[in-house]
Amino acid sequence: MSTDPSPAPGPDTPVPSCYRHPGRETYVRCTRCDRYICPECMRDAAVGHQCVECVAEGQKGVRQARTVLGARASGSQTPVVTYTLIGLCVLAYLGEVASEQVVREFMMLGLGAMQGGTLVGVAEGEWYRLLTSMFLHQPPQSGGFGLTHILFNMWALWAIGPQLEQLLGRWRFLALYMLSGLGGSVLLYLVDPFDAAVGASGAIFGLFAAYFVIGRKLGGQVGPIVFLLVLNLVITFAVPSISWEGHIGGLATGAVLAVAYAYAPKARRQLVHVAASAAVLVLLVALVLVKTSELMSGVS
Known part of the structure; x- marks a missing residue:
């Protein structure tokens, strides 16, 4: 988990908020893009958390497992x-x-x-x-x-x-x-x-x-x-x-x-x-x- 290393904000320092939900205060940042994210936008990563957009971007490079005949492999797929x-x-x-x-x-x-x-x-x-x-x-x-x-x-x-x-x-x-x-x-x-x-x-x-x-x-x-x-x-x-x-x-x-x-x-x-x-x-x-x-x- 990546958190803001700066000291707690003073009276005149704005409180950081989620980049997707501006009204939600948070001190957790995405380990990939470093933007602030609220609990709703957090996705577990190998280290810390990532935002929704970074997870989606990362999945584009992941090759989808397929059966020997070309179908998407999914052992629990309902017929x-x-x-x-x-x-x-x-x-x-x-x-x-x-x-x-x-x-x-x-x-x-x-x-x-x-x-x-x-x-x-x-x-x-x-x-x-x-x-x-x-x-x-x-x-x-x-x-x-x-x-x-x-x-x-x-x-x-x-x-x-x-x-x-x-x-x-x-x-x-x-x-x-x-x-x-x-x-x-x-x-x-x-x-x-x-x-x-x-x-x-x-x-x-x-x-x-x-x-x-x-x-x-x-x-x-x-x-x-x-x-x-x-x-x-x-x-x-x-x-x-x-x-x-x-x-x-x-x-x-x-x-x-x-x-x-x-x-x-x-x-x-x-x-x-x-x-x-x-x-x-x-x-x-x-x-x-x-x-x-x-x-x-x-x-x-």
């Missing part, structure tokens, strides 16, 4: 993106339970006809279906997998999401999830645009692929994820009601992004990550535009 995605899926499911209209309005459908012959779907300009479908799951009243569908997907997201989010950072993890889900919707649109589908499975398969790729890169144990992936692929092709396009599309998209994220050269890591994410998005959008043009020319 906000993972929990938010789970919350959105649960809210969407509650909406489905309340009204079947939610599924009809937001499920993945390339082109189809509603009652009265009205055409709906992605080809009719309802682009949002490519994304909203990944937050929907089969409601109980529809039969089929029902509650099991969302339970498995949310369990998978909860099990591997936090680890991937911590390694990748929030924006990379969100890009991986959303683009993988979009990749599943796009492959379904390309292969069978007249089929409908819901589910986060495409995004989940993308996370499976990323977990495997990143695990191999870091020398981790990938046996459990390989078993889980193979088991789900068997189920995908063994059960007729499952959209294999959504699963394979998400798997392929997630694998491509994971390779870019994991193997980007350190010197250009941020640039490669951003460029890879943007390139995948542009490619998926271009495929949708080409398919839409093809479908609409056939309709007209």
Whole structure:
């Protein structure tokens, strides 16, 4: 702590005050800039105290610790993106339970006809279906997998999401999830645009692929994820009601992004990550535009 070495002020000597709060008397000075600081402006330093501005200036030269994949390292970081995605899926499911209209309005459908012959779907300009479908799951009243569908997907997201989010950072993890889900919707649109589908499975398969790729890169144990992936692929092709396009599309998209994220050269890591994410998005959008043009020319 640095204090004013001069004797106590006399009757005509002004009392020193904080440089940020002129009305507050103080005899403590910043060990870096030597300005007077009050208790509110004091920040503990290696020796004595520093003011707010000097601490901020000093932190500019401190290199932020990062994970091997470029994310900010923070052992206590809450997986906000993972929990938010789970919350959105649960809210969407509650909406489905309340009204079947939610599924009809937001499920993945390339082109189809509603009652009265009205055409709906992605080809009719309802682009949002490519994304909203990944937050929907089969409601109980529809039969089929029902509650099991969302339970498995949310369990998978909860099990591997936090680890991937911590390694990748929030924006990379969100890009991986959303683009993988979009990749599943796009492959379904390309292969069978007249089929409908819901589910986060495409995004989940993308996370499976990323977990495997990143695990191999870091020398981790990938046996459990390989078993889980193979088991789900068997189920995908063994059960007729499952959209294999959504699963394979998400798997392929997630694998491509994971390779870019994991193997980007350190010197250009941020640039490669951003460029890879943007390139995948542009490619998926271009495929949708080409398919839409093809479908609409056939309709007209």
